[in-house]
Structure formats: C-alpha cells, structure tokens
Amino acid sequence: MTEGSTTEPGAGSVATAGGAASLEPPSEVQDKRLGGWGLASLFLLPALLALVLFVVYPTIYTLVRSLFSDDGKSFVGIGNYTTMFSRDATLTAIKNNVIWVVAAPTLVTALGLIFAVLTERIRWATAFKFVVFMPMAIGFLASGVIFRFVYQIDPHQGVANAVLVGIHDTFISPSEYSGALPRPNAGVVTQGGAFVLSRPVSAGQQASLPVVGLPPTKIPKAAKPAQAPVSARADAISGVVWLDFTPGGGGKPGVVDPQEKGLPNMRVEAVSGGKVVAKAKADDQGRFTLTGLKSGGTYQVRLAASNFKAPYGGVDWLGPKIVTPSIIVAFLWMWAGFAMVLIGAGLAAIPRDALEAARVDGATEWQVFRRVTVPLLSPILVVVLVTLVINVLKIFDLVYVIAPGDVQDDANVLATELQRTAFAAEPQLGLGSALAMFLLILVVPAMVFNLRRFRREQR
Amino acid sequence: MSTTNETTTERPAPPAEPEFQREGVGRRIVGFFSGGIPQIVLLLVALFWLIPGVGLLVASLRPESANNTGWWTAFAHPDQFTTHNYTQLLKNNTMISAFTNTVIITVSTTILVVVIGSMAGYAFAWMEFPGRDWIFLIVVGLLAVPLQVALIPIAKFYNLVGLFHTLPAVILFHLGFGLPFAVFLLRNFFAGIPRDLLEAARMDGATEVRIFIRVILPLGLPAIASLGIFQFLWTWNDLLVGLTFGGSSARPLTVAIKEQFAAFGNNIDVISSASFLSMIVPLVVFFSFQRYFVQGVLAGSVK
Incomplete structure (x- = not known):
C-alpha cells in the first residue's frame, strides 16, 4: 500500500x-x-495523569x-x-x-x-x-x-429490497391483479385467496365473475370491453370475468356494461370434489371456456388465488x-x-x-x-x-x-x-x-x- | 493507494501443465478465477461497495417530496436534483452548532493526543527511569480496554466537578482513551530513530527538550502524521462518547444526526444531507493523507 x-x-x-x-x-x-525520574517525569506526567485518571482509576x-x-x-x-x-x-x-x-x-x-x-x-x-x-x-x-x-423495507425506497424484488419478478412474474376484490353481494366470495362463485355451475351453463377494486393503472393494456360469454357446449362452462366498474359511474353492479373491461389472462378453475378438474385463461374480452367437463355435472367456478397474490415485497432486513x-x-x-x-x-x-x-x-x-x-x-x-x-x-x-x-x-x-x-x-x-x-x-x-x-x- | 501490486503482477505465469493431469476441485476453482473472472467478481464487489454511499448522496440531493420513491429513480428525472436540503441545513442551528462542536472536539483532541503522546513516546523510547519497561507494558495492556469500562465512573466524576455536558468533558475522555495507542505507536517509531543522531545532539550539549523538538519530532513526523489522522477520524466519527458526555449543549454532529432518527422516514432530507456533511471531512482527510492513514492502520492493528 x-x-x-x-x-x-x-x-x-x-x-x-x-x-x-x-x-x-x-x-x-x-x-x-539520564537517571531517576527527574526529567523523564516532565515528559511523562501529562500522559500518565490522563491514563490513570481516565483509564486505570475508572x-x-x-x-x-x-x-x-x-x-x-x-x-x-x-x-x-x-x-x-x-x-x-x-x-x-x-x-x-x-x-x-x-x-x-x-x-x-x-x-x-x-x-x-x-x-x-x-x-x-x-x-x-x-x-x-x-x-x-x-x-x-x-x-x-x-x-x-x-x-x-419498501422496495420503492430501500435498494436491497428493490434488487431482490427485481430479481424475483424476473423469474416469477408478479400476479397482475393483486389488490382486486370480488364485487360485493354479487354471489362471489373469497376463499383462501381465490374468488369463488358461491352458486354451483352446471356444465353447459354460464358463469359471471365481477371483480372490483383495481386502480386504472393495474388494468392490463390488452384489456378490451368485456363481452357476455357465448353459450357453451354440454361438456363445458363458459363465462366472463370483468372489472365491474364504469368509469364516471352509471354501470349496474353484476352486469356487463358497455364501458367495462374484461380482465385478460385471469386464471379460472372448475373444481369438483375439492379437485381442480379444468383450467382456463380469460381472453382480452374477459371470456373463458372451461372444457372437458361431464355434461350435467355441477362445478364450483373460481378465480385462482395466484391471480391475486400480494406482490413479493422483499425481506424484512x-x-x-x-x-x-x-x-x-x-x-x-x-x-x-x-x-x-x-x-x-x-x-x-x-x-x-x-x-x-x-x-x-x-x-x-x-x-x-x-x-x-x-x-x-x-x-x-x-x-x-x-x-x-x-x-x-x-x-x-x-x-x-x-x-x-x-x-x-x-x-x-x-x-x-x-x-x-x-x-x-x-x-x-x-x-x-x-x-x-x-x-x-x-x-x-x-x-x-x-x-x-x-x-x-x-x- | 498501492505500490505493492507492481511487484506481484509481473511474476511469470505458472508453467503449463500436462492436459491429462488430475484436476482437483481447488485447481478448477483457481483456473476459473484466473481468467476474466476476477475482473467481474471484483467489479461486482466494487459496485456493492459504492452503491450504498451513492444512494445516500443522491437521496441528499432530492427534494423531500421525492422521498417516497427510490433514489435510483432520480436518474430518470435529472431536473429533480436540488441543493435545497443543503441550503436548509445551513440554516439549521442545531446541526450547525453540532458541526462546530465536532470541529472543536476533534481538533483539540487530536492536538492534545499528538503532543502528550509524543512526549511520553520519547520518554519511553529514549529516557532511562526506574520501571520504564513495566510501565510501558501496562500501556500496551491498556490498548484493549473497552472505553465502556470508564463511562460510569467518569460520568460521576464529571458531575462532581461540573464538567458534565461540556466540550472539555468529551475532549478529555477522548484524550484518555486515545493515549495508549498514541504512546504505543510513537514510542515504537521513535525507538527506531538511529541512536547516533541523538548521541551527537547530546554531545553537542543539546538539552532533552531541544533534542525532542529538533531531532525527534522532525524524524518522527511520518508516525505523528499517521497518529494524527487516525485520532482525527476516530474522534470525528465518535458517537458513544459524545452521546454520553456531550448532552444537548456539547453534542457532536454524529449525536445530532442520531437524534433525528426518532422521526426516521419523515426527515430523510435532514438525515441524508447532515450525514453527508459529517462524511465530507473524513473523506477529504482520507483522500489527502491516505498514505499515513494506511500506515496507521498497519501499525495500530491492535486497537
């Protein structure tokens, strides 16, 4: 050096x-x-005094x-x-x-x-x-x-968590719809993080899943105005998942109004006897079709919990x-x-x-x-x-x-x-x-x- | 910073080895590391070392309103940069008086430690008196004494003599705990000054005081400089002594900054700019006197 x-x-x-x-x-x-303490004491006194007073005696x-x-x-x-x-x-x-x-x-x-x-x-x-x-x-x-x-701790403030979250989200894409809620009093309830349609749906029928609570910034760019589902075959359930909120107000709760948008890529599951038997992803209009079901069977339809998982926030250092x-x-x-x-x-x-x-x-x-x-x-x-x-x-x-x-x-x-x-x-x-x-x-x-x-x- | 590496980088490359030689794990690791990998590893390390400090600097140059976003976003909005926090800091009486206190404490302590330490170092190195070597051994032993041991009795003592919460209280305490290292470092360095020089001066009839001032101090300057810089940085950066003995009337900058932490989050503008103020002086000292600083570290690794 x-x-x-x-x-x-x-x-x-x-x-x-x-x-x-x-x-x-x-x-x-x-x-x-030199000999004895005579002159030496002159040179030593201040140091020894300070050492004794502040270190040895204490x-x-x-x-x-x-x-x-x-x-x-x-x-x-x-x-x-x-x-x-x-x-x-x-x-x-x-x-x-x-x-x-x-x-x-x-x-x-x-x-x-x-x-x-x-x-x-x-x-x-x-x-x-x-x-x-x-x-x-x-x-x-x-x-x-x-x-x-x-x-x-906030990854928007601390650089350690910002780096961690950045790396995490590169490998595991963050859930798009965290923070969203089911439309209250519309027959959809949360269960273990998933949004479940409380009414069972029979194959061949349609399911409507209204969601609220998403700020405009979180609506994917690809989202298009939601459309009512087309009728399904006997071994399938079709449906729509959309943001049940009309900007500026005016929409009817639980109804797909013209200005309301579908939620693309929302993962939908059909559950029977506690097991997921069919999966589908919503398209840009929010429509989805769960196929391969037994005609006449009834299913629980839900939006998977992974849609809504809170984003990874890093470590509480x-x-x-x-x-x-x-x-x-x-x-x-x-x-x-x-x-x-x-x-x-x-x-x-x-x-x-x-x-x-x-x-x-x-x-x-x-x-x-x-x-x-x-x-x-x-x-x-x-x-x-x-x-x-x-x-x-x-x-x-x-x-x-x-x-x-x-x-x-x-x-x-x-x-x-x-x-x-x-x-x-x-x-x-x-x-x-x-x-x-x-x-x-x-x-x-x-x-x-x-x-x-x-x-x-x-x- | 370094001249050491010049000798080492020029050494010949290791001799080539037969290809079929058995490769141990360690061998492979070294092989892995001898290419461009050290460059990349050390580059990442250097980044890890730089980023936190840069973050504080950038944070101190942003308006308070930007505090809810990360400092790294500032580069996307260069117009955000402002010296507002620093101009505000100059109007902040608490911080300015704390800064003044730090300067007074640090300069006084450094001068006292250097002067008193040099005198004692000379006595231990070149004067004869009964018990010299034993007393010096005790000083070496005192090097490791944690200053925590003295906090309670000295607080009591200061209370008794009315020094509590004054600048001298902080300075004297620093002096006491700075001296063992000072005496140790200087005695060893002074003892290495050629005996002939001192003998010659004595033959010429120079007094001890004259020898000390005219021979020892000039020749011992490198060690004195090392000690001075070390003591300066140590005192400047101290928190514990200032916290314990400074009170509100003699609090150094470090303590004033720590007190801001009670409302951490709302006053990032004050904390970041004041912290940077407290870093600037040590950094300047470090940049200017690096050579002596490193020597001090090398010589004083027992502290």
Whole structure:
C-alpha cells in the first residue's frame, strides 16, 4: 500500500521497526545524562495523569462498583453478575455478541483474504482498494445511516429490497391483479385467496365473475370491453370475468356494461370434489371456456388465488429475526477494507522465491495458495482476527444506529445494553458496572495476546 | 493507494501443465478465477461497495417530496436534483452548532493526543527511569480496554466537578482513551530513530527538550502524521462518547444526526444531507493523507 508496507509485513510494522533498539542496555552516555525520574517525569506526567485518571482509576472503580447494589448503598458481592446472567435482555445481548464474535471477524478476514489475493490479478487494484477501504474513513454513524437507507423495507425506497424484488419478478412474474376484490353481494366470495362463485355451475351453463377494486393503472393494456360469454357446449362452462366498474359511474353492479373491461389472462378453475378438474385463461374480452367437463355435472367456478397474490415485497432486513445478520453485513462493508489492506501488505512481503520454488516443483496455483501462501500469512491473519474480535466485542454504534427503535431489543449487544441500563432515566449503576466488567473480561485474552506479541517483537 | 501490486503482477505465469493431469476441485476453482473472472467478481464487489454511499448522496440531493420513491429513480428525472436540503441545513442551528462542536472536539483532541503522546513516546523510547519497561507494558495492556469500562465512573466524576455536558468533558475522555495507542505507536517509531543522531545532539550539549523538538519530532513526523489522522477520524466519527458526555449543549454532529432518527422516514432530507456533511471531512482527510492513514492502520492493528 505504501512504501512502509511493501518492505515490512503488515501489522506492527512500525512497531517492529525500532523496537529492538530501545530495550538494549543503556549506553554509558545515557547513564550519565539520564537517571531517576527527574526529567523523564516532565515528559511523562501529562500522559500518565490522563491514563490513570481516565483509564486505570475508572477500571478499578467500575470493578468495585459492580459489587454494590444499583443505589450504591449495599454490598451485594456477585449479585449483579448473577442478575446479569438471568435477565432476558442481557442474555439476548450475550447471544447476539456471540453471533457477532463468531461471524463477523471470520467473514471479514475471509473477504479480506479473497480481495487481497484477487486484486493481485487485476490492473485496477489501486482503485478497487480505494473503494473498499473508504468506508473505514467515514465511520460507524455514517455507515449506519447508509445501511439504514439500504435496508428500508419498501422496495420503492430501500435498494436491497428493490434488487431482490427485481430479481424475483424476473423469474416469477408478479400476479397482475393483486389488490382486486370480488364485487360485493354479487354471489362471489373469497376463499383462501381465490374468488369463488358461491352458486354451483352446471356444465353447459354460464358463469359471471365481477371483480372490483383495481386502480386504472393495474388494468392490463390488452384489456378490451368485456363481452357476455357465448353459450357453451354440454361438456363445458363458459363465462366472463370483468372489472365491474364504469368509469364516471352509471354501470349496474353484476352486469356487463358497455364501458367495462374484461380482465385478460385471469386464471379460472372448475373444481369438483375439492379437485381442480379444468383450467382456463380469460381472453382480452374477459371470456373463458372451461372444457372437458361431464355434461350435467355441477362445478364450483373460481378465480385462482395466484391471480391475486400480494406482490413479493422483499425481506424484512431490520425485522426482529434477521436484524443482527443485517447489521453484520454493514460491518463487513466497513471492515473488509481493513483486512484487505493488512493481508495485502502481508502478501507483498511473502518471498517470491518460496512461491516460485513451489511452482517449479509442479504445485498447482491452488496448492501454492493453500500450502504456501496461507501458512506464510497465518501470523497476519491471526492479528487481523484478534483486532476484529476486540472491535466486535465492543460493537455499539452500528447496532444503535441501524436497528429501529422497536427492534433494539432483538439487536441488543453488551455495549448497547450497558448504555440502556446505566444511562437510562433510572440508572442501574451496579448492573451497568457488572456489564462493563464482563466486557473487560472478554477482551482480556486479546489483551494477553497483544502483550505476548509485543514482548516477542522486542526480542 | 498501492505500490505493492507492481511487484506481484509481473511474476511469470505458472508453467503449463500436462492436459491429462488430475484436476482437483481447488485447481478448477483457481483456473476459473484466473481468467476474466476476477475482473467481474471484483467489479461486482466494487459496485456493492459504492452503491450504498451513492444512494445516500443522491437521496441528499432530492427534494423531500421525492422521498417516497427510490433514489435510483432520480436518474430518470435529472431536473429533480436540488441543493435545497443543503441550503436548509445551513440554516439549521442545531446541526450547525453540532458541526462546530465536532470541529472543536476533534481538533483539540487530536492536538492534545499528538503532543502528550509524543512526549511520553520519547520518554519511553529514549529516557532511562526506574520501571520504564513495566510501565510501558501496562500501556500496551491498556490498548484493549473497552472505553465502556470508564463511562460510569467518569460520568460521576464529571458531575462532581461540573464538567458534565461540556466540550472539555468529551475532549478529555477522548484524550484518555486515545493515549495508549498514541504512546504505543510513537514510542515504537521513535525507538527506531538511529541512536547516533541523538548521541551527537547530546554531545553537542543539546538539552532533552531541544533534542525532542529538533531531532525527534522532525524524524518522527511520518508516525505523528499517521497518529494524527487516525485520532482525527476516530474522534470525528465518535458517537458513544459524545452521546454520553456531550448532552444537548456539547453534542457532536454524529449525536445530532442520531437524534433525528426518532422521526426516521419523515426527515430523510435532514438525515441524508447532515450525514453527508459529517462524511465530507473524513473523506477529504482520507483522500489527502491516505498514505499515513494506511500506515496507521498497519501499525495500530491492535486497537
């Protein structure tokens, strides 16, 4: 990415640069000049003061506070911690945090690895990296706002559902007549989504199915003025399905008036004994003929439910069920660039000789990737994972911004739960402190990892 | 953004293989991917990365009346585009004062963190005092401490000293949690400055303060720039600290935008334009100082 990263393997590159020098035994000159705390304290005081006041002391305070009741007056031992593990809200938060920690860091690292490897094969890698890395700069709030818009449920507003609906409707054409209703008091009733003529029809007779409730925009262009059905043969039922509404008013209900239009392609079914025995589609005048029936038999005639099915509306991204995965996608969008940059720097530092040697030995590209590249990258993959785990444990902003108010309960994580308990109208400071300590305990392994890595680099 | 790839794209193509060689699944996948496929995959990925942001930008340039239709329909009606939302935003006192707060908070925090962090970094790298290495290890340990741990006690402390809901409250908190990273990054970079340069300055009789200003700061500039940009973006984009300690009198832009969410849907014009305002500064910083930003990411992956 930069001069620095081409020569040094990624994370901690600056750290490694000169770490070794400083822990060497001090030179004689230094010993004479510097010793004791005198001058050093001048340089250190502001930093140490701020660190003690804002980080060290509050941590100890929170630890102690977590052992006291919410009002701070009585010592409750681990009471707050047992409360924490028995409240539904906290358990949801812990469950969601587990989902976050398992899914987000691995997915981000995997994406980063894929991007880093693939960008080595294209000419516009710089532009690509730029685009993918940019969300890191704009931060959680702006990213959250962006995804709040993306996830709007109305496919005419949220781009995620607009894309889904577009794809869906390309393969499964949407029902043309959704929203239509049977003409009331005309002998047609709805049954399981279908419009059923309540009077049974005998073969050789006619059926009239008036429909209302379609706005003019939904009438197919092909529709022509409806015409009364022609008389049918003895083994068929003929009929008409039409929009029983005269623009401007004046038509008679249940009667095919001159200005009323037929409903083309309406699927009509004849049912006998619960089974569909004949199917037909209405023509442009709304006429249809159900054939192959027994002469003299009686049938139920209905307009199939598929005519009226509500259109596919996409996915309720921010609904209670999948709100957490949806927010994790926003996190991937933000952080994949970070993983890509670190892993890319690591890739650039892999000695080409190792790869060439493997290729000369007849290894396939996949084998080279699997057996040489990934093992050589593993230290950096671990660093990326650990960094992301620390990050994800503390995740607050994205959840707080993206989850709508009524879904906050379902999207709850530890950091948002802490905010909701400790900074509510009636603050629960004991419980809040316990939650904060729990977060701290969770990052301790990552902290130990950092310390060990740092000490190793010093040697 | 990248010079790394130049070395890698030039490597020779893999040697041709006998046709009848057994093809594993992985081999086939790689074969599939080595043609034009990476181009197409990455193009789709780039689109996925760009579209959400473009959507917000377009939404912010549309009139409120168009909010019930998707932003992508705007391209069919280019006459719809308007800067009305932005001119309205400039008249919105809440947003403007929040923007001012963000600027004050971010600039002050960045300066304080850089100055105090450099001083401490120098002491840890080049001064001798008892317990130096142990204290520094503690600082490394503090890197991972979640700031949530300090929210309750510091809120109490601010209440006590009358700082709650003031700009200094937000700035000082950022300072405390910015310092571990600052000290860590700068100490490691300063320690890599050649010893000879410092020894020479000391032989010439330069004081520690003079060495710090004349030798360490100029030579440490790349790391200081990385830190400054990182700290700037981190503070600018913060929501939690501002939310907790800013209150209504010192709320940064992020908090003001979040407050608009109470009526989400009716005020897309405000949310989209204000969000874009909050993104512009980080984006400009990112575009201008990308090199240092990336270095900061590479060096500070422990945060």
